[in-house]
Amino acid sequence: MPAMSATDAERESLGELMKQTVPWVRTTGVEFVEVAAGRVVATLPDHPDQRNHVGGPHAAMIFGLGETASGAVVLAAFGHCLDRATPLVARAEVEYRKLALGPLRAEAVLGRPAEEVVAELDAGERPEFPVPVIVGNADGVTTAELTVVWTLRPNR
Incomplete structure (x- = not known):
């Protein structure tokens, strides 16, 4: 069954939760x-104080946007499990494809069915799952690609 789009209130709620729990999100x-x-x-506006030596967003900002979008996917997909597991990044890989200039847009997609991940958690395992992310500029050109591998660490 395909995921339904969130309402404006749900999107705003997720954004507020991310800003409350991850201070970096609110400062950027x-x-x-x-x-x-x-x-x-997720989007990131162009801020001159966040640029690199060639006038684009610093690589850390690009990675941060992608990782943040991946974390929001994890929260949206597994928020109902937070009472029994803590989501953590296990590892990440980033490929910078093209010079990024201006505002950025990151699209993150859950790389495994959520039901499989929850079934592993229910079985007492510590599941890992990838979240691929594509970061692009305002013209839709892909400037970076990330794969952030997350885990749900069971709370003890």
């Missing part, structure tokens, strides 16, 4: 423009 200006259980789109 990341906004969440689309939210579903398996997909999130």
